[in-house]
Amino acid sequence: MEQTYAQALWKMVEGGMSPVKAVHALRDLLKLRGREALLPRIGRAFARIAQREGKRTGVTLSVAREKDERAAKSAVKTVLEEIGVEPKEVNVLVDDSLIGGWRLEGRETLVDASHKNELQKLYNRVTGAVSSIN
Amino acid sequence: MDATTVEKIVKEIENIAPSHEGAHVGKVVAVGDGVVAIDGLSKAVMSEIVVFEEGKGKKLKDSMETQGELYGLILNLEEDGVRASILGETSRVSEGMTVKSTGRILSVPASEEMLGRVVNALGEPADGKGPFKKTTMMPVERQAAGVIDRKGVSVPLQTGIKAIDAMIPIGRGQRELIIGDRGTGKTTVAIDTILNQKNEPKDKRPICIYVAIGQKESKTARIAQQLREQGAMEYTIIVDAPASTPAALQYLAPFSGVAIGEYFMDQGKDVLIIYDDLSKQATAYRQLSLLLRRPPGREAYPGDIFYLHSRLLERACRLEKGGSITALPIIETQEGDVSGYIPTNVISITDGQMFLIADLFNKGIRPAIDVGISVSRVGSAAQTKAMKGVAGGIKLELAQFRDLEAFMQFASDLDKETADRIESGRRMVEVLKQKNGAPIAVEKQVAILYVAGHKFFAEVPVNKVTAVEAQFTQFLDAQYAKTLAEIKKTGQLSDELKKTLNIAMNEFQLAHKELFTQK
Numbered sequence: 108m109e110q111t112y113a114q115a116l117w118k119m120v121e122g123g124m125s126p127v128k129a130v131h132a133l134r135d136l137l138k139l140r141g142r143e144a145l146l147p148r149i150g151r152a153f154a155r156i157a158q159r160e161g162k163r164t165g166v167t168l169s170v171a172r173e174k175d176e177r178a179a180k181s182a183v184k185t186v187l188e189e190i191g192v193e194p195k196e197v198n199v200l201v202d203d204s205l206i207g208g209w210r211l212e213g214r215e216t217l218v219d220a221s222h223k224n225e226l227q228k229l230y231n232r233v234t235g236a237v238s239s240i241n
Numbered sequence: 242m243d244a245t246t247v248e249k250i251v252k253e254i255e256n257i258a259p260s261h262e263g264a265h266v267g268k269v270v271a272v273g274d275g276v277v278a279i280d281g282l283s284k285a286v287m288s289e290i291v292v293f294e295e296g297k298g299k300k301l302k303d304s305m306e307t308q309g310e311l312y313g314l315i316l317n318l319e320e321d322g323v324r325a326s327i328l329g330e331t332s333r334v335s336e337g338m339t340v341k342s343t344g345r346i347l348s349v350p351a352s353e354e355m356l357g358r359v360v361n362a363l364g365e366p367a368d369g370k371g372p373f374k375k376t377t378m379m380p381v382e383r384q385a386a387g388v389i390d391r392k393g394v395s396v397p398l399q400t401g402i403k404a405i406d407a408m409i410p411i412g413r414g415q416r417e418l419i420i421g422d423r424g425t426g427k428t429t430v431a432i433d434t435i436l437n438q439k440n441e442p443k444d445k446r447p448i449c450i451y452v453a454i455g456q457k458e459s460k461t462a463r464i465a466q467q468l469r470e471q472g473a474m475e476y477t478i479i480v481d482a483p484a485s486t487p488a489a490l491q492y493l494a495p496f497s498g499v500a501i502g503e504y505f506m507d508q509g510k511d512v513l514i515i516y517d518d519l520s521k522q523a524t525a526y527r528q529l530s531l532l533l534r535r536p537p538g539r540e541a542y543p544g545d546i547f548y549l550h551s552r553l554l555e556r557a558c559r560l561e562k563g564g565s566i567t568a569l570p571i572i573e574t575q576e577g578d579v580s581g582y583i584p585t586n587v588i589s590i591t592d593g594q595m596f597l598i599a600d601l602f603n604k605g606i607r608p609a610i611d612v613g614i615s616v617s618r619v620g621s622a623a624q625t626k627a628m629k630g631v632a633g634g635i636k637l638e639l640a641q642f643r644d645l646e647a648f649m650q651f652a653s654d655l656d657k658e659t660a661d662r663i664e665s666g667r668r669m670v671e672v673l674k675q676k677n678g679a680p681i682a683v684e685k686q687v688a689i690l691y692v693a694g695h696k697f698f699a700e701v702p703v704n705k706v707t708a709v710e711a712q713f714t715q716f717l718d719a720q721y722a723k724t725l726a727e728i729k730k731t732g733q734l735s736d737e738l739k740k741t742l743n744i745a746m747n748e749f750q751l752a753h754k755e756l757f758t759q760k
Contacts, residue, residue, distance in 0.1 A: 114321075159280060162268070186263060204300050215281045217266040217339060223301050230305050233249055 109145050112137075113152035117160075166190070166213030167198045171205040171221070179209035182220070190214045265342040267322065269293075272334045275487045276532040277313060279340050280322045288346050288382055289315045291325055294339040312363075313340065314347055314489060317533050324533050326489035328363060349497045350376030351504035356448070357474045359465055362482040362490040362497050368465075379500040381493060385555035392561045394592075397623040398447065398513065401437025401680020402430060402608055404673045407632035407690055408639075409595050409615050412623030413447070413511050414559025416568040418587055420579060421597030425609050427571045429677040430595070431515040432464060434569065436473050437680035438513065447511035447567065449477040452498035455491050455521030458483045467678065484521075488532075491525035499556045502566045509563035518571035519550060523583045540582050550583075551590050593617035607674060613640050625732035628683065631690040635669065642666025668698045671706035684728040685714055688721075691734065692746050700757040709756050713749055721745050 112133065119129040137143045166187070170179045176199055187194060192214065202210070207222035267281030282291070293311040296304030311333050317324035327334055349364030352373055359368040366372060394412035411417045419427045435449045451468075453461045461481050468474045478501060482494035495516045502512040516522070523546060530543035538544050550570075557568035570591065572584050577599065579588070588594055595615040602609035624632070645663050649655065655663070672693045675681070681689075689710060692698075701709045717725060724741045728734060734742075750757055 159270070163281060189263070202298065204298060206301060212266070212339065215266055215283060217264045217341065218262070219264070223296070223304075226301055227296060227304055229250070231310075233246070 108142075109148040109152045112145065112149045113156055116149065116153055117156050164214060165198060166192050166196060166211065167200055169200045169202040169205060169210040169212070169221075171201070171203055171207050171209075173201055175207070175209065182209060183211050183218070186211055186216075186218050190216050265344075266294075267291075267340045267342075269334060269336055269338040269340060270322065272327075272331065272336060274532050275327050275331050275489060276529070277325050277327060277334055277340075278322060279313075279325060282315075282323050282340065282342055285315050285318065285323050285342055286346070287315060287318060290343045290345050290347050291315060292341045292343060293327075293334055294341060295333060297339055314493075316529070317535070326529055326533075327487065328489055328493075329487070331487070347381045347493070348378040349381055349500050351379045351501040352376040355478045355501065356476060357478075359461075359479040359481055360497075360501075362480065362486065362494040364480075364497055364501065367481055377504060379504050381496045381500050382552075383500065383503065383556065385552065386558045386560060390558075390560055390562070392559045393622070394559055394619045395623050396511075396559075396565075397620070397625060397628075397683075398434075398511075398567050399437055399440065399683045400430070400434040401440065401682065401686075402433055402675055403681060403686050403690065404608055404610050404612060404675070405430070405595065406624075406628060406683060406686055407673075408612050408636045409593065409610070409617040410620035410624045410628070411567065411569075411593075411617060412559075412620045413567050414557065414565040415593070415617070415619055415623075416554050416557045416570065416591040417617060417620070418570050418572060418591040418594035419597065420572045420574060420584060420588070420594050421609070422574050422577055422599045425597035425599050425602045426607060426677065427573070427597055428460075428464070428517055430597070430608055430610075431517060431569055431571060432467065433675075433677060433680045434513065435468060435477055435515070436471050436678065437682075438476060439471070439473055440680070440682040445511070446476055447513040447565075448502070448505045449473070450480060450498050450502050450512065450514040451477060452480040452482075452495050452514065452516050454482050454494050454516065454518060455484045455525060456481075456517065458485065471678070488525040488528040492522060492529055495519070495522055495553050499553060499566065499568075503556065506560065506564040506566050511564065512566045514557070514566055514568050516553075516568065516570040518573050519553075519587060520571075520573045520583055523549070542582060546583070547586050547590075550587055554587075554590050592619050605674075606670060607677065612636055613643060625683065625687075627687045627728055627732055627734040628690075630734050631687055631694055634694070635690065638662075638666060638669060642669070664703075665696075665699070667703050668701070668706050669693060671703055672698065672710060674707055681714075682725075682729070684725040685717065687728050687734060688717055688725065688742060688745075689714065691739070691742050695743070695746065697746050697750075702758065705756065709753075712753070712756070716749050716752075717745060720748070 116129055116133055120126055137145060168179055168183060170176055180194060205221035205223050208220045210221045211218045265284055267279040269277050270280045271278040291313045293313060295311060312328045313325035314328055315323050315325045350373060352375055354373045358366060358370060361367040394414045396413040398411045398413045400406055400411060419430055421427050438446050438449060461483060465479055468477055480494055480498040482491045498514055502514050505512050526549055527542050531537060535543045554568055554570060557566040559565035570587060572587050574584055593616045596611045597609045598611045601611060641662060645659060649663060672689060698706050724738060727738060
């Protein structure tokens, strides 16, 4: 129940309604229906939606070493343009398991140009560890 | 490491070009009972295959140790994400895992190499005999052939079981349901049908596919062994989704089986597919649907349970351009109740059904087919003239016998005609009895039913009919092989052949007078 109310609140604010007005409108509605007790749970559900949406819109660039950051950033320029993200919005993460190269993830897009990925693919091809449905 | 492997690796490294292709992804937000909720994947389509990225954050060595890729099948498209079933071990999926879209609708590999093999519901080898070298991918969900592409059923599919071939004949392209309680011999009928295809000439022999759904692995292993021992595995493929596999695979197995069958049908070949059994598939689909939070309907089955079976069985057909799929679905009933939800659904979809009755089974009448309520709606059009000629009156005779048998329990005095009918019925029941794993070629069936219809067994004690029949069959094999071959070749019982069979009858009776002792 609280999930639906939180979703509605999120859509109201996204639709351009001021946050205060939206919350007041929701409170009035809950009062009318005798469901004011739901408010704290709606708040928590709203926070979860915000967190999820943040993850969905956030973009992470992973590199194997700190010194690879500059090269990786210039390599992902075109990709960022394609998905409509400004370079400054990108979070950079160091992940030494990548071995080399970079990996960009966010906005339902994944570009994996890491050495680990290439080596894994190579391993699968050589050993025939690729499923027949692939 | 040998030189070939080294060479292969070097060549592959040389071919590596940095990949910059973006994949469409989502994240696992919840996982449980074989079903995952995925956030994202807004461009995903129904029945699309997704890959779970297990290697993220792991060292290369660790990610290489995972047992192949883990796939999921998208089954629900929702407002803020998708729900998919995991086609493998649920324990390998964790919250936050990246899920990649593949853009492919679920397909299974199919090839001639699969003959004689046991594969899983995804078409992967499950018998440890190594991978298939060359395969063609066949879509698991495919629209059934339309009216224009179809042809009427007119070619018989011999089961090798006298009671079926004579009274409930099956044609190539037909869908005939085998229904009955547990332990009444449903699987035996299906397996005997596969075994009997050995009697068909190689060019006309159908490819057999046995789909085991939710069965015990020991049972499937036993069936594979039996088929192998009797030389039937060379034209058979077993698709195995045992009880230990996830519900998603049990639900998929029949569709994978028919997809493999379509590969052969498209080449103009005949295929026989057995779904053992669709009750278990319905149960697996119910489990999956409830976990996917689809609204439950009658007996908690989802609303599209009828469509699940109808779209599967509609793919059985005979094509105008050649090739056919004959389906023998199996349904297990509870306490003989054929009015259950799933049994009535499948009865209405199929072109006939054979009921196996526990009472008959317990009386020793095997196959325990109740011919009174079993029907074949299109198969009689496919019966050979010879079989039609000898089997015409059997069903009526048996029905009358059953009525009289029931009446006899109350009446003490019987007129001669009634007593004769009962005696004749008893002998016909004995003639139709058959051991499991011993299908009989159609020409022998014709000969046996012909002589049975000409009072050949009238003077044989009822308990010895089966033995005399076996002896007579051996006699025909040894002395009248040409006659049998002629019946097989022409599919007809000409006056000349009838005369020869009459002579054979007399010869046998004279040679074995001791067997014909009872009036």
